[in-house]
Amino acid sequence: MRPLLLPALPRLWRDATTLQLGADPDRAVVLTAVDAGVASFLTSLDGRRTLPDVVAAPPAGLARTTAEALITALIARGAVVDADALTPRVEPDADAALPPLPPALASALLTHGAHAVDRMAARRRAHVLVRCRGRVGPVVAALLAAGGVGRVVVSGTGVATPDDVTVGGLGPDDIGRPYVLAAIDAARRASPAVDTRPGGGPPDFVVLAAGPLPPPGDQVRWTSAGVPHLPVLLRDGVAIVGPLVVPGRTACLTCVDQHRRDRDPAWPVLAAQLATDRRPEPAEAIVVSTAAALAAAEVTGYLEGAVTSAVGVSLEVGPPGVPLRHRSWTPHPRCDCLHSADAATPDGFAESARQ
Ligand SMILES: [Zn+2]
CATH class of the missing domain: 3.40.50.720 (NAD(P)-binding Rossmann-like Domain)
Structure with missing residues (x-):
């Protein structure tokens, strides 16, 4: 898995240390006590590195257990998905930026999380x-x-x-x-x-x-x-x-x-x-x-x-x-x-x- 924090999810600061991911009141994820380490960790979830690599070397000041708990919670809430499951597939190239997602897929990811991949595949078939x-x-x-x-x-x-x-x-x-x-x-x-x-x-x-x-x-x-x-x-x-x-x-x-x-x-x-x-x-x-x-x-x-x-x-x-x-x-x-x-x-x- 290459964790990707949904690019189209708005990043909204409720205050200096409280970050809200998403604007929908029912689906938004609110993270508290967000410091520079957490913010940097979130930025690293760009679909280019594997999950073990991401949690093995969290930013300075962020404990590995905290990183693991954070990414587990974000996956459970559908804010983080597996970039390898997306179409077009994201190649594991550390120097390449993630190509823009097609609008239909980006929208479906916001609504359906990881299930969006299967739904888009059903459309293609x-x-x-x-x-x-x-x-x-x-x-x-x-x-x-x-x-x-x-x-x-x-x-x-x-x-x-x-x-x-x-x-x-x-x-x-x-x-x-x-x-x-x-x-x-x-x-x-x-x-x-x-x-x-x-x-x-x-x-x-x-x-x-x-x-x-x-x-x-x-x-x-x-x-x-x-x-x-x-x-x-x-x-x-x-x-x-x-x-x-x-x-x-x-x-x-x-x-x-x-x-x-x-x-x-x-x-x-x-x-x-x-x-x-x-x-x-x-x-x-x-x-x-x-x-x-x-x-x-x-x-x-x-x-x-x-x-x-x-x-x-x-x-x-x-x-x-x-x-x-x-x-x-x-x-x-x-x-x-x-x-x-x-x-x-x-x-x-x-x-x-x-x-
Ligand atoms: Zn009839």
Whole structure:
């Protein structure tokens, strides 16, 4: 182990001898009686030396037992992690400074401590398919790529139009280009290392960024295939993120449809028209960006194994001044999705990538 005191953790002096590491009132670590020896010892925790080397030669005035107790406490509180476990790996070169940590990893370390390494690895291993139409899908793809998701495959059809342009997604220069190529470029701008090649087996997760409603086939396809999925819809000026569907465990999109049908018998007729409505999406850029960020956070959280906000819940993002709205969805008694989900590999994934 090469102990590293988290570089992004603020060092805040409460008084001349009391040092607070971190600003979060629940997670901050407060060290008392901090003298020059302790301060120097903390500075030495830069990820370049091994733990035995660090405690074997503490700064003058600091007892070895004190150094050992201090570093044990800091590791237990998540303020010190093993630099060898980080990506990119820190080479044991005493003359080299620690390279800057990627923002996603630095942030995850502050929240999850040593567990951040496993969570980021889960992102890198993941394959997410973003089925795009309009503005929001390319932004989701870009945010997933920026967050370290290893493989982000984008699907879409047609040619990019001015209605597809938004902050962080397709740009003005993309107008007239094949939509899917422009969306792939948005992801690559966010992270040149991201793998955007289609095919290669089923995705671990699917984002349905599909305009006002997901295509009817997608409502059952991914549930039947056992692939978790998340709709990100734009209609009536509002973005609807969710529910995140975990096939066999939570309400599916057919359940949502059935609940709406209970409240409005004409819903299937209306839904069929909505699904083919090709008018420009009405939501403003702030709503699009907020929805895309929420969706990307839900996906990455799910991939890391976290319990996320949109499992069984849709989050509705309205224009500025309209509070975020949560709507819970329960499995519908007329839907058998909790019994029919099949984790078997579905057919046609390679073909789906550019549809
Ligand atoms: Zn269902």
